[in-house]
Amino acid sequence: MEELRTFTDLTNEVVGKGICGKCGGCVSFCSAGELNALKIGEDELPQFLNEDNCLKCGICYLICPQTNTLNAELQEKFGWKPPIGDFQRITSAQTTNRKVKEICTDGGVVTALLTYLLDHNLIQGALVSKKTGRFARKATIARTSEELIEAAGSTFSGSLHLEELGGKYTTYTPILSTVKALEKKYLQDMAVVGTPCQVNAIRKMQCLGILPAHLIKYSIGLFCIENFYFDGVARERLERKLAVRLEDIAKLNIKDDLIITLTKGATFHVPLGEIHEVARPACFACQDFSNEYADISVGGLGSPDGYTTTLLRTKVGAEVYDEAFRKGYIRERAWEDAEASRRGETKMLAKIISFAKGKRTRAEKRLSELAGGEISEERT
Ligand SMILES: Cc1cc2nc3c(=O)[nH]c(=O)nc-3n(C[C@H](O)[C@H](O)[C@H](O)COP(=O)(O)OP(=O)(O)OC[C@H]3O[C@@H](n4cnc5c(N)ncnc54)[C@H](O)[C@@H]3O)c2cc1C
Numbered sequence: 001m002e003e004l005r006t007f008t009d010l011t012n013e014v015v016g017k018g019i020c021g022k023c024g025g026c027v028s029f030c031s032a033g034e035l036n037a038l039k040i041g042e043d044e045l046p047q048f049l050n051e052d053n054c055l056k057c058g059i060c061y062l063i064c065p066q067t068n069t070l071n072a073e074l075q076e077k078f079g080w081k082p083p084i085g086d087f088q089r090i091t092s093a094q095t096t097n098r099k100v101k102e103i104c105t106d107g108g109v110v111t112a113l114l115t116y117l118l119d120h121n122l123i124q125g126a127l128v129s130k131k132t133g134r135f136a137r138k139a140t141i142a143r144t145s146e147e148l149i150e151a152a153g154s155t156f157s158g159s160l161h162l163e164e165l166g167g168k169y170t171t172y173t174p175i176l177s178t179v180k181a182l183e184k185k186y187l188q189d190m191a192v193v194g195t196p197c198q199v200n201a202i203r204k205m206q207c208l209g210i211l212p213a214h215l216i217k218y219s220i221g222l223f224c225i226e227n228f229y230f231d232g233v234a235r236e237r238l239e240r241k242l243a244v245r246l247e248d249i250a251k252l253n254i255k256d257d258l259i260i261t262l263t264k265g266a267t268f269h270v271p272l273g274e275i276h277e278v279a280r281p282a283c284f285a286c287q288d289f290s291n292e293y294a295d296i297s298v299g300g301l302g303s304p305d306g307y308t309t310t311l312l313r314t315k316v317g318a319e320v321y322d323e324a325f326r327k328g329y330i331r332e333r334a335w336e337d338a339e340a341s342r343r344g345e346t347k348m349l350a351k352i353i354s355f356a357k358g359k360r361t362r363a364e365k366r367l368s369e370l371a372g373g374e375i376s377e378e379r380t
């Protein structure tokens with residue numbers, strides 16, 4: 001039987017090696033939560049608050065997206081197959097709601113699907129990420145279509161200043177902390193929108209039957225090549241490299257590259273290789289690009305502007321999408337004929353596979369460097 005690993009192992013193998021993604025899962029779901037065994041430190045990394053209170057149950061280790069103990073179980077449960085996991089169909093689609101179309105990131109499919117679920121009482125709410133200012137978002141529970149629309153898009157038109165946000169400019173939102181809050185709010189039947197690391201942690205909790213992960217009925221997973229920190233030195237580096245001030249950026253999006261839209265309207269593209277220095281170091285050890293365990297995975301990659309590339313993975317995911325489509329929440333990209341559609345979908349898939357393989361190779365390289373003892377400059 002495999003030896004039980006505990007928070008001390010998590011500290012050595014993940015936090016100490018600079019690959020903790022600061023998702024907060026280990027602390028939020030620590031079974032000694034009421035005993036205050038763990039806490040999130042000022043550096044946003046998990047640490048012991050009181051080591052004597054640790055039950056050494058190993059749950060923190062098992063659910064961490066950067067550990068592999070539960071991978072075989074997850075793969076079996078979701079019928080995972082290489083190179084990007086299981087899926088039933090790929091489409092390029094957009095919302096039919098004019099208001100959502102104006103503000104969404106790509107085609108507004110995420111907001112359209114969540115709105116369909118809410119309208120039909122299939123969920124009581126959705127865990128999403130709400131804008132709180134420029135480059136700042138906060139995990140929130142949206143319970144109305146207005147709240148879903150407020151959380152849509154990736155524009156940065158908020159009025160808060162960096163100082164008011166404690167000096168943090170980041171594209172990452174720690175959604176997992178909100179999962180824990182569901183129990184106290186007596187909510188059930190929820191949807192979640194998250195990055196691959198976040199959906200991975202939720203799936204592991206569901207595998208282990210850790211409450212309240214059972215309340216999450218639908219997961220919409222974002223594609224994710226990496227997330228960024230734009231504060232402090234990173235901000236200076238970025239502004240110098242791009243010759244643009246963060247205040248002048250109205251919208252950020254990632255497809256083949258980083259797409260920056262300025263408040264004055266101009267748009268320009270930055271190759272991802274040029275901004276790696278402001279990416280979170282933990283992301284370089286992350287192996288999942290296309291959110292392989294979500295019900296539905298979405299991104300802009302492979303679709304024209306105004307459309308979301310949508311991978312229908314699980315049976316549940318495909319049913320939700322098909323019903324939302326049938327009820328007019330979503331329309332699909334029009335192709336000339338069936339052959340053009342087949343070729344277009346093959347091309348979309350090829351792009352996703354190429355990004356997924358590239359990310360996996362990058363992670364394997366990073367993890368093998370770390371196994372050789374090389375630790376990231378910053379701890380994360
Ligand atoms: C940090 C990040 C990195 C991404 N990287 C890529 C990439 O490399 N390649 C690619 O093709 N696509 C990437 N995407 C996905 C892409 O930007 C779009 O979110 C996706 O195509 C859905 O667009 P939409 O118009 O359908 O979504 P919308 O209808 O605009 O809804 C977006 C939803 O995402 C939620 N959200 C926004 N930010 C976050 C966050 N940080 N954490 C959790 N939820 C959030 C919002 O609350 C909203 O519910 C990334 C997204 C994020 C947030």
Ligand code: SF4
Nearest residue numbers: 020021023024026064
């Ligand atoms: S990645 Fe998340 S679960 Fe893993 S150690 Fe970091 S905060 Fe904890």
Ligand code: SF4
Nearest residue numbers: 196197224226283286
């Ligand atoms: S690359 Fe994306 S999914 Fe992976 S750790 Fe970073 S934020 Fe999470």
